[in-house]
Amino acid sequence: MATTHRTGRVRTPAHDGGDAPAGPPGAGGARTARPDPADRRQLARHPVSPRRIAALFAPHRGTIVLVVVLITASSVVNLAQPFLVRGVIDDALPSGDTRLLLALTASMVGVAALTSVIGVVQTWMATAMGQQVMHALRVQLFTHLQAQSLGFFTRTRGGEVQSRLTHDIAGMQSVVTSSATGVASNLTTAVATAAAMVALSPAMSLVSLVVLPPAVWLSRRVALIRRDVTDERQRELAALHTQVEEGLSVSGVRLAKTLGTTPRDADRFTERSDRLVGLELRSQLAGRWRMATMQIVFAAIPAVIYLAAGFPATSGGMTIGTLVAFTALQGTIFRPVMGLLNIGVQWVSALAFFSRIFEYLDLEPQIVPPAAPVRMDPAGVRGEVRFEGVRYAYDDGADVLRDLDLVLPPGTTTAVVGPTGSGKSTLGSLLPRLNDVTRGRVRIDGVDVRDIEPADLARIVGVVSQETYLVHATVRANLLLADPGASDAELWRALGTARIADTVAGLPDGLDTVVGARGHRFSGGEQQRLAIARTVLRNPPVLVLDEATSALDNTTEAQVQEALDRLAAGRTTLTIAHRLSTVENADQVVVLQGGRIVERGAPGELRSADGPFARLAARSSRAGDHAAAP
Template structure:
């Protein structure tokens, strides 16, 4: 059996973290946010490195579209650089010489350049987003399907929020590899190189000046981002706390718990405290490094001033024209954006690879209960239901003892086997083997002579039906819940199944009948009503083998009687394995197996076991002496 994947706290996708929004300014223009590598991302990649070839393979089917995106980025960057040169022609030639024709051509070209670059930008966004979404869709679907193949043990060991986080947040954040990281590299490299070449072409003297002032400006900007990092990390942690409090406090179960324990006031106070902390952290985030930001703004103001100074001094101007000066200033302001973008590439790349690592970890999980490579064909309609448990031993991971040890049982077709015994004796483990919720370490379980491990999972689900103590109804209508068992069922068949489960009158009395929404986890109905709806769903499935896992435990006598009637109807003509709770159920079983500490200590009919005066007789005596309206075997 495989180990549980590393469980790291769910966090915001890389493309939308708060520290991605830190900004400086240049001449009134905002700079791209400065990003720093998250230590969690580095640690993640150190423990679970990602093969670049595996990542590239995800995008291989879209290589043509990705090539078009890169080409559009390059063309857009080059075409956009025409604007400063057009401005120079207007300022130096067209306006001074009153050349109307040149002025119209230059102005028209400016408009055309803006229109072309914006149009290309729309096409680029459409293509890159389409590729990212299709890759994300394929990966998300693959992960979901793969996780469905995992055993119940995986979901028992793994936090529910962790699974949702990887499917939604991590897969969603990975889209940034195409729409953010890859495109930003291409765009920023192209723009920075082309802008630098254009600056040199306009004035090599002013370009040398830029080499002196640009590096310290970038350094100051990055320092501000580093100062804000700690505050941002604390903000994320408190936001996670706030989300957890909302999820816990405003769910159906959470509200019920708060009302029954009287903790509503304390929950509200705790929520207010967390919210107030966020206020203080936001203030710190906005003020962090403010003096450095102010210094940086002064530097950014000095840059164009120095350019004007150098251009105006006779010794350094080199005969520079006004148009060249205006064009160069525009280029110098524009070069900061791609340079800042290139500074962010490392952080973006590490964050993206960390997300891939988390998702690939789930894809690499080997199911504890794998589907057979070559399933044995079996027609559920022809199954008689003969069950054989042959020398089965099961030990759960991390346990020091066996849950089942050398258990062997046979259930003839159409008969009923009751499993009794104290809590922890292995009853539910044995029942779970039939539905293949887990596999034995040794031995095997067969239905009509076929090992359940050799059956296709969908075929096995058609052969073995289970009604457990915890019936699960999805948040949909009664009709939708029933159709989960057989999507092709007609309305008449739905009502027949409800009638057999002793719940047709209840559903008919509802305002919307079959279309009534059952609510989250079926909370609209009582526990007994939920159980009977689950029985109706199983009747609709019509399996030849039935497993009843303490389906009537913890119910009042009247509800238990109605449900037992439904279960008796369901069990008619089927091979039934019942984890017995009520003595009345045990008496009617064709055969009873008594389990203790994972072993079968007795087996026989009710009368035979009573006559032996062994463990079963002691359980019956204890149940009959219990002061309850309906005698129940100790569980």
């Protein structure tokens, strides 16, 4: 089972890669038998119905039945080997019967070939089935998470979402393709092997019942000790990986250099790496002790069998061939017995994986697609926007917007200003349905945005925000996100509108220049203008500008503002303003305070009205700043 990251910790691998002891095949891979406490907590928080899991595999009933049949057949056929060996030793070799010897040895090869072929087919079928189930579940989870509101991603760590979508599903795949088939294989092998042992020698079977339990107990005991060491090592590795991921990213390196924390970060990394040295040593020594202990155990097991075979009371007249065959079977039974003893752990781990996935699938999306969507052609949209009796509240019930009414006439620019926390950005998020109103409605050309086909709404409403996001790809790839079919000529026209065409043309690779992680190849102003160019390609009739220039210096702001003015021309634009300099050309200004509109009008009228806007402007002027919020 692959290493699987969890919230703040790392899930211990099912097989930790240590040395396997000499002895029966697979004995060294015995898994620990202590359920992970985190798995139990997860199941307590979000129980899983076995019926729900069974429903995932319902379309594959035929495959499951066939896989179980193949596993059973392979286990039974493979048991012929000891009996063939007994025939060679007891019959063919002593009598010099070459024909019988050829038949028996050929059968040994045939049995091995047949079990190998069955194993390949069984593995292929189980893996293919597991991949199909996981593919469907992975796509379902990804699509479901896309439907969540921004609030979900605000309160949920990005690493947690990625962990459930990738690591947990990968762990479930291992459960489906390995653990589940392993249970069936172990059960059939253990039962068939025990039956064969009794058939060969009932007396020796009783001796094995005495020898086997201590061997199983000792193996599990040593494995548990190593599990504890491995858990601690994995936690340290997780912390080390987190520091590498955060500290060696573009933002992490910038933060460390600007705050002067580089020496402290290096010391912390050194301490963690040093602790890993000791843990790795303990882990390897635990593996060596395990191997040495189990070597002694597995040397003692056949020794006891041979000893018992030497006494008439226990041998029962056993032949040499029977002794060899029985010893082989006795060694073979250890692995499936260990596997069966760990079914409980495997089951808890499997349920925990499913629980974590189902927990996300059971989240009710706050943004629900319309049952009967209204199709709107962006080319025919006039762009009249109305906020009617709008109220928006957080999950805890705290109001952000209260009874808000606002009309944005087609082709006009409305600037929204107000102090921090007044609800400006929340208002802007309602138009593209990044959030949904708690009460009231938002209409475009008389149609409630909640009734518009989501794909059409994305083409109707364009958004340029303060937090520009560029994917780690080329300039061309970032622009084509808005219009995959755009030609190079259209890309260059969009870049020209955004006042960044000359910058891109001056790059060695032009449109094929890689923007870097989160666009760090470009300055903040250049990133904003690339985002504007991307929106130009989208050509939306309605535009939301959410503090798009608030993080820029005055010179860059002027350049970006010019590009925004060109973009807004002829469109219905809602500008969330942080700097008063960006509202001078607005057709109307709306002042928000405490989630309510306290003033509205043209910029010049509001300045001379000695109201909230005028006081806000005066306060900003005294601060020597153009900010619309303190």
